[in-house]
Amino acid sequence: MLAYSIRRIFEALIVMITVAALAFVLFRFVGDPVNQLVGQDATLAERDLIRKELGLDDPVPVQFARFVWKAAHLDFGMSYQVKQPVATVFAARFPATFELAMTAALFATLIGIPMGVYTGIHRDSFLSKTFLTLSLIGISLPTFLIGILLIWVFSTRLGWLPSFGRGDTVDLGFWRTGFLTRDGWAHLILPAVTLGLFQLTLITRLVRSQMLEVLRADYIKFARARGLTDRAVNFGHALKNTLIPVITVIGLQVGSIIAFALITEFVFQWPGMGLLFLQSVQSADIPVMSAYLFLVAFMFVAINFVVDLLYVWVDPRIRILGSS
Amino acid sequence: MSTPVLSVRNLRVEFPTRRGTLVAVDDVSFDIAPGEVLGVVGESGAGKSMTGTAVIGLLEPPGHIAGGQVWLQGERIDTLPPEKMRRVRGKRIGMVFQDPLTSLNPLYRVGEQLIETIRTHTDASPAEARKRSIGLLEAAGIQGAARRIDSYPHEFSGGMRQRVVIALALAAEPDLIIADEPTTALDVSIQAQIIQLLKTLCRERGAAIMLITHDMGVIAETADRVAVMYAGRIAEIGPVRDVVQRPQHPYTKGLMGSIPTLEMDGGRLLQIPGSMPRLTAIPNGCAFHPRCDFVFDRCRTERPNPMPSGASAVACWLADPKNGSPRVDREATAAQAKSPT
Numbered sequence: 273m274l275a276y277s278i279r280r281i282f283e284a285l286i287v288m289i290t291v292a293a294l295a296f297v298l299f300r301f302v303g304d305p306v307n308q309l310v311g312q313d314a315t316l317a318e319r320d321l322i323r324k325e326l327g328l329d330d331p332v333p334v335q336f337a338r339f340v341w342k343a344a345h346l347d348f349g350m351s352y353q354v355k356q357p358v359a360t361v362f363a364a365r366f367p368a369t370f371e372l373a374m375t376a377a378l379f380a381t382l383i384g385i386p387m388g389v390y391t392g393i394h395r396d397s398f399l400s401k402t403f404l405t406l407s408l409i410g411i412s413l414p415t416f417l418i419g420i421l422l423i424w425v426f427s428t429r430l431g432w433l434p435s436f437g438r439g440d441t442v443d444l445g446f447w448r449t450g451f452l453t454r455d456g457w458a459h460l461i462l463p464a465v466t467l468g469l470f471q472l473t474l475i476t477r478l479v480r481s482q483m484l485e486v487l488r489a490d491y492i493k494f495a496r497a498r499g500l501t502d503r504a505v506n507f508g509h510a511l512k513n514t515l516i517p518v519i520t521v522i523g524l525q526v527g528s529i530i531a532f533a534l535i536t537e538f539v540f541q542w543p544g545m546g547l548l549f550l551q552s553v554q555s556a557d558i559p560v561m562s563a564y565l566f567l568v569a570f571m572f573v574a575i576n577f578v579v580d581l582l583y584v585w586v587d588p589r590i591r592i593l594g595s596s
Numbered sequence: 597m598s599t600p601v602l603s604v605r606n607l608r609v610e611f612p613t614r615r616g617t618l619v620a621v622d623d624v625s626f627d628i629a630p631g632e633v634l635g636v637v638g639e640s641g642a643g644k645s646m647t648g649t650a651v652i653g654l655l656e657p658p659g660h661i662a663g664g665q666v667w668l669q670g671e672r673i674d675t676l677p678p679e680k681m682r683r684v685r686g687k688r689i690g691m692v693f694q695d696p697l698t699s700l701n702p703l704y705r706v707g708e709q710l711i712e713t714i715r716t717h718t719d720a721s722p723a724e725a726r727k728r729s730i731g732l733l734e735a736a737g738i739q740g741a742a743r744r745i746d747s748y749p750h751e752f753s754g755g756m757r758q759r760v761v762i763a764l765a766l767a768a769e770p771d772l773i774i775a776d777e778p779t780t781a782l783d784v785s786i787q788a789q790i791i792q793l794l795k796t797l798c799r800e801r802g803a804a805i806m807l808i809t810h811d812m813g814v815i816a817e818t819a820d821r822v823a824v825m826y827a828g829r830i831a832e833i834g835p836v837r838d839v840v841q842r843p844q845h846p847y848t849k850g851l852m853g854s855i856p857t858l859e860m861d862g863g864r865l866l867q868i869p870g871s872m873p874r875l876t877a878i879p880n881g882c883a884f885h886p887r888c889d890f891v892f893d894r895c896r897t898e899r900p901n902p903m904p905s906g907a908s909a910v911a912c913w914l915a916d917p918k919n920g921s922p923r924v925d926r927e928a929t930a931a932q933a934k935s936p937t
Binding site: 489490491493494495496497498499500501502504508509512513586587588589 | 652654682683684685686687690691693695698699700701702703704705712713716717748750761764765767768
């Protein structure tokens with residue numbers, strides 16, 4: 273188990289260093305950052321001074337080492353645009369994205385798995401066919417279109433839900449949350465549904481196909497032959513066996529929910545990291561962009577690590593493999 | 597004679613398909629007495645597994661029982677509602693499948709699966725169920741059962757897993773075990789052990805066995821009676837010694853003749869020409885007539901039902917006493933002279 277974890281952590285480190293290299297290269301390919309910092313009438317001497325201050329005249333490996341070292345300490349430098357440390361800017365934006373992504377992921381999982389199980393067990397029922405048809409829509413419509421449609425129906429036409437922003441939030445000192453106010457929840461619903469809808473349909477279809485496969489397995493037939501209740505067979509024996517691929521996909525999807533929240537955040541003007549990233553692209557704010565890249569990669573890697581540990585918890589066969 | 601454990605009457609199993617209805621089991625009748633071992637033999641697709649699956653009520657839709665009756669200890673079970681039928685499974689009819697490697701859920705300890713089965717059918721406490729599970733595993737010949745109960749299926753070998761499967765099938769003490777090719781997936785060296793174990797455990801508990809196999813050797817050693825199936829029908833059913841040593845149906849004769857024996861020195865094995873008909877194209881009359889060496893007109897038009905002949909019942913017009921064929925008379929009298937009755 274320990275060896276298994278250590279091996280996984282080592283693999284994660286390699287990924288992170290590769291991403292760091294990409295984030296670092298970003299700086300070197302998008303023109304001279306000094307130009308961004310000084311006015312047009314700065315003298316060459318002034319430019320050299322800034323270059324020296326920022327360490328931009330050091331050899332590339334030294335700069336890279338410094339970049340990684342600082343990144344490991346969450347120091348991504350100053351934002352060109354807002355003239356604040358990037359870490360501070362992200363700390364202010366992260367809760368918004370995190371709450372949105374988690375709500376979307378929970379929405380997708382808590383509805384997707386039961387729907388998948390239902391459509392897997394009752395293959396030919398009318399309700400299953402309805403679910404599957406609807407899920408086709410969810411899979412084929414692009415996120416921004418779903419967002420705009422939801423705004424049109426629920427905000428413009430019906431006027432039930434607000435269409436942009438986070439609404440009232442409560443500052444807990446280290447974390448600004450929208451979970452504690454009614455207004456915060458009202459603002460969360462549309463973006464979370466928009467963001468989670470694709471994942472919901474994906475999870476439904478995945479669980480369904482896994483269920484169909486597992487229900488054909490001999491051990492399911494044997495479980496029925498032992499007279500176990502339908503409930504025990506479907507949920508105890510079948511569902512648990514579908515979980516390995518489902519956990520993998522949910523894990524990866526949580527990563528991509530965070531990474532691709534930016535479209536939803538843009539549509540709903542949600543003040544999260546995605547919106548911050550889009551703004552920083554417009555103003556070529558390289559430190560913010562590279563930090564975003566870095567953070568998203570880190571979250572993918574962290575989630576994958578958790579998923580790997582979950583496998584071991586679900587499937588005893590991997591436990592044996594890992595310890596030997 | 598006491599009430600049979602299982603009594604199957606005119607069972608018919610159909611599978612509607614796009615190309616027409618397949619009749620997988622056609623007009624099959626047999627009894628199993630308490631504690632008796634009935635062997636069911638036949639080629640793949642002859643309907644033997646389908647009969648077992650229909651009896652325990654686990655036919656995969658769209659397959660269904662289209663006719664006939666299944667009686668368990670005097671109670672009709674083929675018409676039971678699903679929830680009542682579920683209570684029959686495991687509790688009164690146990691089943692052992694072919695492949696022990698896939699019969700056990702890989703994600704649960706064998707103990708969890710045993711305890712779950714026991715507690716589904718009895719109101720034993722978890723501790724009692726665990727104690728009984730250990731007892732069952734011990735009875736099934738698993739060394740160190742008290743320790744092994746917390747192992748996962750993949751930690752057992754194939755033969756050991758089939759022992760666990762048998763323990764599971766017997767967990768709620770059923771009166772009938774349907775064993776569907778229980779040794780086919782196992783190593784030849786342990787097949788005999790598993791069959792012996794199954795037979796011993798069932799005898800101790802007074803359970804009858806319906807042993808489905810294509811291995812005549814297993815049948816000859818284990819079964820009390822044997823039913824030979826062909827194209828969804830019973831060709832011949834009778835005491836195992838009669839069927840093996842004095843087969844009456846031409847198909848059974850062919851089957852027995854195709855088994856090599858130690859005494860044969862290099863002679864060719866008997867072979868039945870042709871192959872079993874597809875279930876969509878079962879010929880009129882006797883299903884075996886296109887391959888039969890003794891075929892005559894009546895076989896092509898009229899379907900023979902099993903008729904008593906000695907201690908057996910044979911679905912062949914040759915066994916019909918009203919039949920005028922001289923060679924048949926000779927055979928029939930010979931069979932009758934040898935039989936003890």
